[in-house]
Amino acid sequence: MTSLVPDPTRRDNTLAIVATLRNQGPMARVDLGTANGISSATVTAIATELLRHGLVTELPAEPHRHGGRGRPKTLIRLDPEAARVVCVKLSLNEVQVVVGDFTGQVRHAETCTLNTAGLTPEALCDLLEERILATLAPLPGEPRELGGVCLAVQGVVSPASGRLIWSPALRFRNAPLAAPLAERLGCPVLLENDANCIASMLARQPAYADTPNLAVIMLGYGIGMSVLIDGKPFLGAGGSAAEIGHSKFEPGGALCACGRRGCIEAYTSDYAIYREAHALLPLPPGDSAHPSEEQMQTLVRLAEQGDPVARQIYHKAGRALGFGIANVLALFNPDLVLITGSGVRGYAAMRPALEAAIDEALVPELVGASRLAIHPWDRDMTCLGGIGMILDATDATQLASVVQP
Amino acid sequence: MTSLVPDPTRRDNTLAIVATLRNQGPMARVDLGTANGISSATVTAIATELLRHGLVTELPAEPHRHGGRGRPKTLIRLDPEAARVVCVKLSLNEVQVVVGDFTGQVRHAETCTLNTAGLTPEALCDLLEERILATLAPLPGEPRELGGVCLAVQGVVSPASGRLIWSPALRFRNAPLAAPLAERLGCPVLLENDANCIASMLARQPAYADTPNLAVIMLGYGIGMSVLIDGKPFLGAGGSAAEIGHSKFEPGGALCACGRRGCIEAYTSDYAIYREAHALLPLPPGDSAHPSEEQMQTLVRLAEQGDPVARQIYHKAGRALGFGIANVLALFNPDLVLITGSGVRGYAAMRPALEAAIDEALVPELVGASRLAIHPWDRDMTCLGGIGMILDATDATQLASVVQP
DNA sequence: TGATATAATTTAGTCCTCAAAATAATCTGG
């Protein structure tokens, strides 16, 4: 190790190349150069270092599929084995552990169910350490080769300080989680909000490359949001930005899980919809505090079949969300608002009221060119995004030690 | 001119030094180095170039006030004469033209009153060109030495495209202003929102150096806001971000000047307060559509003296603003919310309801460490900020041609 | 006056980037 902190220019260029390879797959040196605005000579130099450190490999030439004339491109790709990272998604009564490789691909995933609300911070760290090591153990390679862990939780977190401020999955508040877990595991731990993970995963997709200001709203048991500004999650001063769920629909309105009244979440979340419905409509049995997927789907079906009570409930949910989105448009003016989460199942039922509410709330000048779309929900998106985030974070530190001979 | 685009590293360092000199006044080379994290040798090199181009001058040594031992510092400062810029503030029925020097100091200011609402885009450009040249004419130096103009307007603008989307001072909408004016004047024109000018002026002050995430709310005839993220105004995708005035207090509420209902502005702006008051309270005479400062001060005085009607009006205004700020806290989580504008005259009357509304709306976890403060209003702040913004903008282009011999 | 201290400049060395030249690897067409 000649120098632990290489030249910042070189560091930036190296990070850009690794990021390009991760997001766009194997690529030739020339193309990496044009994609990042650097000369091919520089790419050669950087690639040589990365090869020497085993972070990338050259792809064997493929004799076929080589349209043009001259010397064929030699693609280089990230070596999947160069790092192993983990994303842990912590939600109410569920812990999901996903193992990813250096390219950001998922290699293994496990989920376990337990009572999360009863955990103390120490018990939670015990549990997470145990689950992560148990998940890693059967995999080839030493578990200690772990490059980093992303802990994705619902609720308010402060990534900078590694403290969990508040989560619906846990009873305790304002406890440091990243530092103790990092000490146990001997690797960097990034504490993140689950919505930020999803949003940064979406931002990586080419389809959203031209919408760097992106608001991603997650509908589910609660309501979360992540706002990407220039492609990066906006955290605010203390990490609690983008809390659309607790922005207001009407003063003195419905009671929210947070204890205040009139929050968007108190109208549009699963618990709010279920709360309105369960006394009035025939639903499958279940835990009254936490509506099941089956119950929610029954409710959506009722609304879509024209049941007036269910329709009314979804109408109100859509109207509240529409006003919430109107405030997001007025305050963030994003390129695109994307709605996802398990709650998108009810989007069709909410949509008319939602769109009418936005029209009612905002003049066209303030809606501007912002678009509104839904993104199909996939429960693994969170961890995919978390793996990308911890890889990006560890790149920055790891590559600091990629140095010259 | 050997090279019009110098090395980006050198360019960044040069910009940083100019910015430091502008914001913090004359400084020695050593201190410029430590303040910007660069070596004193590099500062010497950059300072030599800047001296050669006449952008900075060395301050004569002051024999007194030189505490220490060794060689005394030689302070360098920006040469005030190195550039002349103008900020034009366009508000309802008023155009203010302010001339600034390279250090950001105001050298001259003029205000004129006229009917702005009746102007077409062409007539407005005619007027602005005429006013700017007339203001510049009597000053020493050729008017054509103008380095840049900042056009600060109330309303929604898109700085990137130079288009005015919508302004309460003008009847037309969605017209390009920056380009035609730049052509007439032969210099860069920056179209900016007035709140952004004020916020970036405040951000330059040392008192706010540790609050890079700052929301500045301007109370006045309307209600505007600028949100600084990492010290820079957040514009959103189309320039219409941070429109707190048209975020919602309650669906179906009071009628707003924008034509929709329930906007914060429809409760807390001067026109909204006056609208509630003028039929019920004895106020000085005036134009009914646009309350005068005298009328508003009378109203504030009535509220502070305990008049129940006036108190009730300010209570409601404060409550609406409180809910608006709660949404800003939930969505932006700023370090600090600063309230300013001519409407701060009524802050004391609004304050109890405002603070109660924030408490009612948000759990402490979401208020976080965000603070709330007022900043005394000074009508010249806008143009001071605009001068700073146009100087920053022209630095970037100007300094591109500051090159080696 | 000389010792000491601090600021500014110069020097020497390292690193990085890029353009251009050289080299490598392939296809094309006779």
Add this chain to the structure above:
DNA sequence: CCAGATTATTTTGAGGACTAAATTATATCA
């Protein structure tokens, strides 16, 4: 099968930029 033609990669050489260290400049202190 071989001589261009073509494109990719690597090497080379030149030009900047930055820093640490040495040097020079200018003060105070005793």
